[in-house]
Amino acid sequence: MRMKSNVGSVDKWLRIAVGLLLIVWAVAGGPVWAWIGVVPLATGLFNFCPLYSLIGVNTCKR
Template identity: 50%
Template sequence: MTKNIGGIDRIIRAVLGAALILWALIGGPVWTWIGIVPLATAAIGWCPPYAIFGIKTCKMKQ
């Protein structure tokens, strides 16, 4: 798996995922646990839908 998520994309995913999980922990709806997905993809730097559609937001190494 090559990384396909760039820096800003990773930060946005991490913040959004953490916010959703925090909301779930303080009594939000059950669907807020979906925050695990963006948090995990930010942590590993790879997103399956990006791979399927050929999207890359990370800079290419030269």
């Protein structure tokens, strides 16, 4: 199964920014749960969100 992009540009950059901020916080001694930032970072970098696929959301311009 090929992953079709479903994360648009604004969504992508917000995910990357939030993901990086959470990871930096975790590295700087924040709570362990801040490592969840890996998820939005990855979905932003790959332009694909599995949850969006499940619920039928697509923020890409057509």
